[in-house]
Amino acid sequence: MRLVSIENGAAVLAVTCFSLEKTLTCGQCFRWRPEPDGSYTGVVKGEVLNARQEADNLILKPVSEATLQNLWISYFDLQRDYEAMNQQLLQKAPWLAAPIETGKGIRLLQQDPWETTITFLFSANNHIPRITKSIEQLSYRYGTLINRINDHDNHAFPKPDQLTDLTLEDWRAVGAGYRANYLFQTVRQWKACYRLMSEQQHRDPRADRELLQTLPGVGPKVSACINLFGMGARHQFPVDVWVRRMVKSLWPEAPQTDAAIEAEALNLFGEAAGYVQQLLFYHARLQKIK
Template sequence: MITKELDCFNIAQICDSGQCFRMRQKRDNLYSVIAGNEYLEVTQNGGQCTFHCDENKYETFWKKYFDLNADYKKYIESIDEEDSYLKKASEFGFGIRILRQDLWEMIVSFLISQQNNIVRIRRCIDNICERYGEKRSDGCGNFYYTFPKAEILAELHEDALKDCNLGYRSKYVVRTAKSLTGGEVSLEAIKQMPYKEAKAELMKLYGIGEKVADCICLFALHHFEAFPVDTHIRQALEGHYPDGFPAERYRGCEGVMQQYIFYYELLGKKLG
């Protein structure tokens, strides 16, 4: 186990921020997360976080995954003092970090996310992992399923994933898997592209529009220029930024601000 004192890190907020669908609260302050082939449990008390893994795995995988080398306090301090709305949103979601997630997993996750809610998205992803992923053990009695490879899903009939509750999104996922395995679009090439090129390339895949492409660019490729606009963000823009979000001021961290806004619109207002 590795214990760290961390600023601007809150595993509960990250879990509910809508960027990761394989993270769960197991009990009280204990959370589990599955990323690709890896499984981790995290315990947090205040700023003290315990990562239930060895030091090598923390340093080589999880530290990067949680973006722990970045100073998110600087992002929060950069917010315009006169922008009371964004300041309130950042205070509410101060512990959110932009995760560095697997590109293929994010493509599938956000194809499934269309016209869907977080609870159902999680259930859909659990279903396809249990049916088409590999069962693994973390060595401590926890069993989990890896995310299915594109090659596996590419062999399916377009409607096969309806059995996993994907509905019409089944064909999005299967056709995309076929495009990737057939070489029409290269994930390795996308990883090397700047934001605008990567976004355009992602939109060549069936079912991926501008918003989904931006989510993938932000949560998999770590392109902080991406600013996904869904219903929650659109409402915030209409209510607080009628002339458009001041992206120029936040150049290089627009996506971080988007997450503060999204999380606040999703959960902050419900709490008053």
């Protein structure tokens, strides 16, 4: 990544092996909306950003030097060499050739743990358009209004205290369905759970997952997603129906059970496991759409 310019509240970054569209639509985040000009507008940690890609240039606005350095570069994971990672993965697993080609440009976003927890509780047995709609409704109804751009109100994702008084019916009204009770209870347990994770002398993703799984509705797959997308723990390999199908279709020596697939993938790919999972997920969904 190279900073080309930053002036008048807009930054231009030269980034190779990056696709804004794939990164924002591959199922790891749900608060970016496409604009008529091909750009995307999103709300991240209380900041509203419009992002547009022109060839290898990424244009971000409004930004300051501080928000660019302290938030957006890390959020989009722009300093990591994904091209080198792809080459290393192909040497380890040649069967990843098609997913790497399909998903080239995807980057793992560095998101907020609390928002990611609520988001992926909504994701259980759900699909991306419905999750996106639910998260947008939740933010619109209960999050703090940040600004209004192009006749669209942008709200921050609600904090735990802003959701404490919601009833089960309130959760169902934003599309939670059977997940309403999980969300209702998790809001009340989140602060204690996150405090325990933060108090660990040495952060251990396995211990974090065990703590996350004490939250109602959080099982192995959802806890892995929260760790991967919300806590930056890249040594994760969430297995869902899409990933399972791709693994068994492409991986000659694929284990049979989800737990064994996860364990073997972590052993094979190490810190790149979470990235491989996204490549497989994106490739599977694209094949289904085709």
